[in-house]
Amino acid sequence: MRMSSLFGRTLREAPGDVELPSHKLLLRGAFVRPLGAGIFSLLPLGYRVVRKAEAIIREEMDAIGGQELLMPVVHPAELWKETGRYQAVGPELTRFQDRGERDMVLAMTHEEVVTDLARSEISSYRQLPQIVYHLQTKWRDEPRARGGLIRVREFTMKDSYSLDRDEAGLDTAYQTHWHAYERIFRRCGVAFHVVGADTGMMGGTASHEFMAPSPAGEDIILLSPSGDYAANREVATFRRDAPPAEDLLPVEEVETPNATTIQALADFLGVPLARTAKAVFFKGDSGRLVFAVVRGDLDVNETKLRKACGEPNLTPATAEEIRAVGAEPGYGSPVGVSGAYVVADESVRDSPNLVAGANRPGYHLKHTNLGRDWQADTVADIASAEAGFPSPTDGAPLTAERAIEVGNIFKLGTRYSAALGATYLDDEGQSHPIVMGSYGIGAGRLVATVAEQRHDDKGILWPVTLAPYHVSLLWLGKADDAETVGAGDRLYAELTAAGVEVLYDDRADRAGVKFADAELIGCPIRLSVSSRTLARGEAELRPRAAEESTFVPLAEVVPTVQRLLAELAAPLSGDPAS
RNA sequence: CGGGGUGUGGCGCAGUCGGUAGCGCGCGGCGUUUGGGACGCUGAGGUCGGAGGUUCGAGUCCUCUCACCCCGACCA
Numbered sequence: 001m002r003m004s005s006l007f008g009r010t011l012r013e014a015p016g017d018v019e020l021p022s023h024k025l026l027l028r029g030a031f032v033r034p035l036g037a038g039i040f041s042l043l044p045l046g047y048r049v050v051r052k053a054e055a056i057i058r059e060e061m062d063a064i065g066g067q068e069l070l071m072p073v074v075h076p077a078e079l080w081k082e083t084g085r086y087q088a089v090g091p092e093l094t095r096f097q098d099r100g101e102r103d104m105v106l107a108m109t110h111e112e113v114v115t116d117l118a119r120s121e122i123s124s125y126r127q128l129p130q131i132v133y134h135l136q137t138k139w140r141d142e143p144r145a146r147g148g149l150i151r152v153r154e155f156t157m158k159d160s161y162s163l164d165r166d167e168a169g170l171d172t173a174y175q176t177h178w179h180a181y182e183r184i185f186r187r188c189g190v191a192f193h194v195v196g197a198d199t200g201m202m203g204g205t206a207s208h209e210f211m212a213p214s215p216a217g218e219d220i221i222l223l224s225p226s227g228d229y230a231a232n233r234e235v236a237t238f239r240r241d242a243p244p245a246e247d248l249l250p251v252e253e254v255e256t257p258n259a260t261t262i263q264a265l266a267d268f269l270g271v272p273l274a275r276t277a278k279a280v281f282f283k284g285d286s287g288r289l290v291f292a293v294v295r296g297d298l299d300v301n302e303t304k305l306r307k308a309c310g311e312p313n314l315t316p317a318t319a320e321e322i323r324a325v326g327a328e329p330g331y332g333s334p335v336g337v338s339g340a341y342v343v344a345d346e347s348v349r350d351s352p353n354l355v356a357g358a359n360r361p362g363y364h365l366k367h368t369n370l371g372r373d374w375q376a377d378t379v380a381d382i383a384s385a386e387a388g389f390p391s392p393t394d395g396a397p398l399t400a401e402r403a404i405e406v407g408n409i410f411k412l413g414t415r416y417s418a419a420l421g422a423t424y425l426d427d428e429g430q431s432h433p434i435v436m437g438s439y440g441i442g443a444g445r446l447v448a449t450v451a452e453q454r455h456d457d458k459g460i461l462w463p464v465t466l467a468p469y470h471v472s473l474l475w476l477g478k479a480d481d482a483e484t485v486g487a488g489d490r491l492y493a494e495l496t497a498a499g500v501e502v503l504y505d506d507r508a509d510r511a512g513v514k515f516a517d518a519e520l521i522g523c524p525i526r527l528s529v530s531s532r533t534l535a536r537g538e539a540e541l542r543p544r545a546a547e548e549s550t551f552v553p554l555a556e557v558v559p560t561v562q563r564l565l566a567e568l569a570a571p572l573s574g575d576p577a578s
Numbered sequence: 579c580g581g582g583g584u585g586u587g588g589c590g591c592a593g594u595c596g597g598u599a600g601c602g603c604g605c606g607g608c609g610u611u612u613g614g615g616a617c618g619c620u621g622a623g624g625u626c627g628g629a630g631g632u633u634c635g636a637g638u639c640c641u642c643u644c645a646c647c648c649c650g651a652c653c654a
Binding site for chain 2: 009011012013014015016018034036039074090092108109140142143144146151157197198208218313315316336405408410440442476477478480481508509510511512513514515516517527528530531532533
């Protein structure tokens with residue numbers, strides 16, 4: 001490709017309101033352009049990168065027996081009503097009507113459609129297992145699109161679905177995808193952790209996320225130093241130390257003026273946070289007030305709490321709602337409360353004689369005990385794990401990292417097949433719902449993640465597997481210097497003929513402009529010729545990641561570049577690093 | 579949806595007390611220059627996000643509205 005005719009110009013400065021490095025660089029490098037909030041066009045350079053990522057995904061999906069198909073973006077709402085998601089999912093699902101006033105939705109995912117296909121195509125155990133996948137546009141009307149390409153509303157996603165006879169088959173498909181995903185991300189040069197995750201709105205029995213560490217990430221993952229534990233903070237657990245046994249003391253009311261926060265209370269009474277009980281109030285969609293109690297040194301984890309109380313949505317309760325069940329904001333405790341669903345964390349069950357609110361302003365109760373002074377509807381793990389907490393595996397302190405979710409795998413089970421009646425007959429003629437899994441990778445997010453993880457202050461450092469072109473070729477000097485331009489033209493022709501993808505900077509610009517653009521765009525190899533190098537019959541070769549150049553005789557440029565490309569590709573084979 | 583911020587030429591920005599819009603980069607032409615974002619001359623390009631209002635006069639003041647960005651809520 002000649003840069004003189006490339007569609008899309010590089011920008012010297014990014015728009016002022018752009019913050020993330022990947023967003024800035026993808027904009028400046030003429031990879032993407034915004035059309036609206038969370039809606040982007042891919043320019044030729046960006047689309048080449050995305051297509052390379054998609055090609056890698058296709059290769060690895062095909063390698064595990066996946067069959068590519070394509071499902072529609074517009075779905076009749078009927079299907080979504082059948083699974084209940086039409087009602088259950090909020091405004092991020094875009095609903096509209098066609099001219100016949102039939103309810104339709106824009107696909108935010110494709111479980112319904114693939115299950116509908118399965119019920120019509122699959123009838124016998126002989127037709128299972130199957131893996132089908134597609135790369136399709138999805139639309140999710142995010143309440144807030146942010147982070148450039150990391151979180152968008154319209155995006156292309158690879159979704160695959162496994163169809164199996166039973167749980168054992170699903171386990172196999174799940175593991176198979178797990179390994180394929182590891183290969184995909186390694187080939188794309190992404191650093192990642194696989195973590196246990198919440199099953200969320202998808203429903204299902206197990207889920208893992210592929211998390212790429214980055215300050216731009218929206219999730220927090222917790223990792224044990226030995227590497228044997230990794231989880232999204234939403235579900236992360238930690239080892240709980242048994243508090244020393246203690247005799248139960250009688251409840252005692254104490255005056256605690258202005259001690260409306262746990263910290264203030266602990267300071268006022270001179271006790272550690274761990275000797276207090278913290279009450280947090282939520283309201284569920286059912287209208288129920290959910291009363292969560294954790295030890296004062298811990299925080300409530302809303303994801304865990306949602307699961308523990310069976311409320312898919314929780315919002316903080318208002319002061320009036322809290323008083324309606326007999327509690328007092330700032331001085332709340334479950335003692336004497338009625339009409340609320342009380343969820344106690346295990347820490348509260350296990351710790352005796354905690355200080356808790358007296359449910360009247362300015363007073364707390366010392367020595368409260370679960371079971372004696374109050375009852376919980378549920379005792380569960382509803383506390384958030386934090387950096388430094390002991391790992392559930394070996395007790396070593398967990399570390400916390402911010403990360404971008406680049407892929408996820410879900411065991412759906414029979415959630416969708418049962419709802420839609422996607423069944424098969426086994427060898428005894430018995431009908432069973434198909435056991436399903438779903439597995440996603442956002443192509444654009446993957447590319448943005450690579451840019452986020454692999455850049456310097458000058459631009460992106462694309463892995464050779466994703467780079468829009470392998471080589472940035474530039475001539476330096478005067479546009480009317482026939483020798484230099486001719487040498488550039490010849491190298492462009494030779495490299496292209498040898499199958500090397502070349503972005504040829506044939507513009508009549510000064511050296512600084514060409515170098516800066518080459519670094520910004522980030523092809524793995526930069527080749528330049530000038531009267532200076534040509535006087536010695538050489539070209540200058542500089543890997544994007546290197547500080548130093550080497551000089552290569554013109555006749556050896558093609559084999560040298562090919563050798564270097566092979567070297568750069570070697571660690572990106574997809575096999576585990578040794 | 580709550581909090582904060584920004585809208586002035588393609589991009590980055592300035593615009594004072596209300597007086598009829600400017601700078602840098604980029605873009606076109608000519609000339610010089612040519613290994614790290616050149617220089618000179620000369621051009622083109624703006625209903626100041628939109629609507630309404632106050633005023634002799636609004637980029638500037640008031641009201642409403644739209645868009646975008648950041649934080650939070652929410653979310654795979």
